[in-house]
Amino acid sequence: MFLGVDIGGTFTDLVMLDGDGGLVTAKALSTPGELELGVFAAVAEAAAQRGMTGEELLAKVTAFGHGTTQATNAVIERDGARTGLLATRGFGDTLAIQRLMGFTAGVPVDRLGWYSRRRYPAPIVPRHLVRELRERVDHAGKILLPLDEDEVRKAVRELVAAGVETFAVALLWSFRNPEHEHRVGRVIREEAPGAFVSLSSEIAPVLGEYERTATAALNSYLAPKVVSYLDGIEQMLRKRGFKGAFSILNSAGGVMPVAEAARRPVTLVTSGPTGGVMGSIHLAKKLGYRNIITTDMGGTSFDVAIVVEGKPLMSTNHEAGGFHIATPMVEVRAIGAGGGSIARVVDGQLRIGPDSAGARPGxxxxxxxGTRPTVTDADVVLGIIDPDTFLGGKMKLDRAAAALAIEEQIAKPLGLSVEQAAAGMRRIVDAQMADTLREVTIGRGFDPRDFVIFAYGGAGPVHCAGYGVELGVPRMVVPVTSMAHSAYGALAADLQFSTERALLMRGGGGDRDASEGLDAARIQTAFGELEAECLDAMSRAGVEAADIRLVRSADLRYRRQTNDLIIPLDAGAVTASSLADLAARFEQTYEQTYGKGSAFREAGIELTTVRVEAFGKARRPEIALHAPTEAPAPGRRSIFEPVVGRRMDCAVHNWRDLPMGFTVEGPAVIEHPETSVFVAAGQVARLDAHSNITIEQRQESRDGRR
Known part of the structure; x- marks a missing residue:
């Protein structure tokens, strides 16, 4: 048995595959403050579907992949550890200054002009817990001023006396020569045995004083809560009979052993959303799609990522809680739009979110x-969600209460009927999500019509008919695991380990070739050392050499710019020819990202970082489904079609009863115990050979829209 679990803001999702590829999905309400309770509730639900107890199921599980929100929650809620920072003398304010980046960090683009909304984030390390050390290493790694260890001991003792639980060390140019940071780390461990220590030269050995400092500080800030949770849930699993491998989904698109996750908790900040992206990539390969937009609409947020030519767009500078993390992450854009998003009337206008009712009160x-109307309440009032079959009938919904809340708080203030108000709520949230999709596609130089939307999460299948058509994509896919797709990603992801090294080089400029000046021999040596480190990490994790895949990349930018692009580099010897190809792909990616004609090769390029990622192939069975040969007669119910704006007769099908190749025209609802797929008027839904649902606009409807 193989398990994947993802904890969301409202529900904890689980996917289970047996040795023959038999699929089971389960949901349980998340339990804030005691997240492991939601995990075991989902395990018990999956076990019940197989006629077992939770303990009997866990005893049969050989691999458990887990996506966690613990790191994210700690940043949002600001309840991390009391952390002390040791910095080079004169640079103790690095975290506070933030290159002015923190002044607008996390502020939506449409609100950047609202100066009253701009403010620096609450510090993760207060200034009185920062100590400056006399030492200096130059840009070439040469020691100019030796470290004074007595001063280090004094600083550490002061911080311990001030109640510091964890330490971050970020000295200037330590990625060139980490000797001083290593010595500081040894002193901390002598003076404060058992304290968690993050060295910037190990956590983020990259160019960028602020980003490196913030990454190390966040790593230590998050460590106790994340480590405590991971240790606790693993011990509880073991006590209940689990004897298999327990791994954690990271933000770069792979899973990692618990020991590695505990050492680098900062790499888990976007663990949950990344799971859905990786599950979509895995499925898209089987379906033959290379360009996809992943959309995860849950109870509290709408998460979006772009996959181009089978690879997710990556970022090396992710913002979390107003600070910036310099480790590679799948680029996921999130807005506050989910089933629990709260509706209100403000100055005569209907607004949705970004605040959510969450799991409680919901x-x-x-x-x-719950007393405030939400998007889910609107879906229930419209008839799209059946209050009697929600979660397979285990949770009955109160349509009358939802209708009354919408009537009092939305319909009456706007002079609408209850159903018109509910339809307006749905159309507004769909439009907000479509706007986000435009930003991440058209805003990045991509044509949405070249992509296929993958819709998942508890509410994604309910709403993709709206935001997909609004965006203009030709096809939407609702995966068979859509109701727990991020959990499926945690199950299907490969083991992943990455390491990088700052290696500043300048090439080109003026009339010279862009790659002229890049030292192929030095780059080859750096890649060789990084690959050896990755292979060693994979070996320690028990991965066979034949199952290891190494991926090289380099961070490049034009001279005097501050943001890099990650450009892949082919395996093999690094030569002048391969570097010329690297520079050409950088320019192509730059224009794709920032617009045609934006490249400026005359400025010359800078290579700032080389990176190697290792992937250990996950040997999991593929989903094997048994589908019926003939569909039973559908049920019928009346719904208020939100786009057409009137009541219509609607076919209602059970997803599990549908045969391969089944086709239905909208309006229709395809129900699953853990989600509902809405097919709008003018659309056609088909069940493919893998039991995924594909939704397209009917030809005459497309022609009518032109």
């Missing part, structure tokens, strides 16, 4: 104390 229809 939408009004949940009957858990």
């Amino acid at each position: 939408p009004v229809c949940y009957g858990r104390g």
Whole structure:
């Protein structure tokens, strides 16, 4: 048995595959403050579907992949550890200054002009917990001023007396020569045995004083909460009979052993959303799609990522809580739009989100104390979600309460009927999500019509008919694992380890070739050393050499710019020819990202970092599904079609009863115990050979829209 689990803001999702590829999905309400309870509730639900207890199931599980929100929550809620920072003398304010980046960090583009909204984030290391050390290493790694270890001991003792639990060390140019940081680390471990220590030269050995400092500080800030959670859930799994391998999904698109995750918790900040992206890539390869847009609409957020030619767009500078993390991550854009997003009327206008009702109290229809109408309440009132079959009938929804909340707080203030108000709520949230999709596609130089949308999460299949058509994509795919797709990604992802090294070189400029000046021999040597480190990490994790795949890349930018692009580099010897190809691909990627004609090769390029990622192939069975040969007669119910704006008769099908190749025209609802797929009027849905649902606009509808 193989398990994948992902904890969301509202639900904890689980996917299970047996040795023959038999698929089981399960959901349980997330339990804030005691997240492991939601995990075990989902395990118990999956076990019940196989006629077992949770303990009996866990005893049969050989691999457990887990996507976690612990790091994300700690940043958002600001309840990380009391952290002390040791910096080079004169540079103790690096975290506070932030290159002015923090002044607008996390502020939506449309609000950058609202100067009253601009402010620096609350510090993760208060200034009184920063100590400056007399030492200096220059840009070439030469020691100019030796480290004074007595001063280090005094600083560490002061911080311990001030209640510091963890330490971050970020000295100037330590990625060129980490000797001083290593010595500081040894002193900390002598003076404060058991304290968690992050050295910037190990966590983020890259150019960029602020980003490197912030990454090391966040790593230590997050460590106790993340490590405690990972240790706790693993011990509870072991006590309940689990004897297999336990791995954690990281933000770069792979899983890692718990020991590595505990050492580098900062790499888990976008663990949950990354799972859905990796699950989509895995499925897209089987379906033959190279360019996809992944859309995860859950209870609290709408997460979007772009996959081009089978590879997700990556970022080396991710913002979290107003600070910046210099480790590679799958680029995921998130907005506050989910099933739990709260609707309100402000100055005569209907607005949705970004705040959410979450798991508790949740939408009004949940009957858990929620009083403010949400998107899910609107879907129930419209008839798109059946209150009697939600979560397979295990959770009855209160349509009357949802209708009353919408009537009092939305319909009456706007002079609309309850159904018109609910339809307006749905159309507005769909438009907000479509706007986000435009930003990450058209805004990056991509034509949405060249992509296929993958829709998942509890609410993604309910709403993709709206935001997909709004964007203009030709096809939407609802995966068979859509109701727990991020959990499927945690199960299907390969083991991943990455390491990088700052290697500043300048090439080209003026009339010279862009790559002229880049030292192929030095780059080859650096890649060789990084690859050896990756192979050693994979070996320690028990991965066979034949199952290891190494991927090289380099970070490049035009001279005097501050942001890099990650450009892949082919395996083999690094030569003048391969570097010329690297420079050409950088220019192509630059114009694709920033617009045709934006490249400026006369400025010359800078190579700042070389990186190697190792992937250990996950040997998991493929999903094997048994589908019926003939569909039973559908149910019928009346819905208020939100786009057409009137009541319509709607076919209702059970996803599990549908045969391969089944086709239905909208309006229709295809129900699963853990989600519902809405097919709007003018659309056609088909079940493919893998039991995924594909939704397209009917030809005459497309022609009518032109």
